[in-house]
Amino acid sequence: MNQDAMKKQAAEAALAYVEGGVVGVGTGSTVNHFIDALATIKGRIEGAVSSSEASTERLKGHGIPVLDLNSAGELSIYVDGADESNERLQLIKGGGGALTREKIVAAASRQFVCIADESKLVKVLGRFPLPVEVIPMARSYVARELVRLGGTPIWREGFVTDNGNLILDVQHLEIADPLQFEQRINNLAGVVTVGIFALRPADVLILGTPNGAKTIK
Numbered sequence: 001m002n003q004d005a006m007k008k009q010a011a012e013a014a015l016a017y018v019e020g021g022v023v024g025v026g027t028g029s030t031v032n033h034f035i036d037a038l039a040t041i042k043g044r045i046e047g048a049v050s051s052s053e054a055s056t057e058r059l060k061g062h063g064i065p066v067l068d069l070n071s072a073g074e075l076s077i078y079v080d081g082a083d084e085s086n087e088r089l090q091l092i093k094g095g096g097g098a099l100t101r102e103k104i105v106a107a108a109s110r111q112f113v114c115i116a117d118e119s120k121l122v123k124v125l126g127r128f129p130l131p132v133e134v135i136p137m138a139r140s141y142v143a144r145e146l147v148r149l150g151g152t153p154i155w156r157e158g159f160v161t162d163n164g165n166l167i168l169d170v171q172h173l174e175i176a177d178p179l180q181f182e183q184r185i186n187n188l189a190g191v192v193t194v195g196i197f198a199l200r201p202a203d204v205l206i207l208g209t210p211n212g213a214k215t216i217k
């Protein structure tokens with residue numbers, strides 16, 4: 001079974017958590033499978049709140065109404081992928097650059113269901129370069145501070161987020177204490193969002209595996 005088939009398996013298993021109402025929808029190739037699956041039950045939901053322009057386009061393409069988070073209120077569920085998860089369901093996200101809106105929608109949702117293939121489960125976060133969204137004028141300053149924290153930041157050149165900002169991908173980190181590290185990077189002037197999701201981790205992780213979808217809570 002290839003990686004994409006495992007992503008699809010996890011995405012389809014997440015449908016069981018959708019109870020109607022408005023569904024928060026993340027971004028990425030795994031979520032694209034989820035959006036396609038959601039389309040098969042679109043008559044049972046009111047619509048979706050989307051975390052990116054790319055997901056909005058795909059949702060609309062399926063005829064699923066996309067609502068503004070400000071008018072949707074608290075969401076019962078948010079479904080999104082991840083670049084890495086540890087066993088406490090603390091995540092690295094932002095490989096697709098949508099981390100800020102993803103963090104907002106996750107925070108506004110009662111339950112966060114994370115979907116991924118089994119390769120995303122790691123013992124310690126940090127092998128995947130940590131995305132940090134920064135205000136453009138703060139790029140060099142924040143990069144210097146990230147070096148002081150032990151990382152090697154690489155500017156994702158040519159990429160602008162949906163919010164008009166830049167991304168630094170920080171290599172060579174071993175994030176032993178994700179909660180503390182998230183707060184530390186959040187506090188740097190010019191940082192919009194760090195791609196550690198530990199203050200608000202996932203509640204459920206569904207992993208696609210060759211032996212079927214595995215759920216960790």
Ligand code: 5RP
Nearest residue numbers: 028029030081094095096098
């Ligand atoms: C986008 C994300 C994605 O959830 C993450 O990059 C995983 O992507 P994929 O499902 O394509 O492996 O955080 O900002």
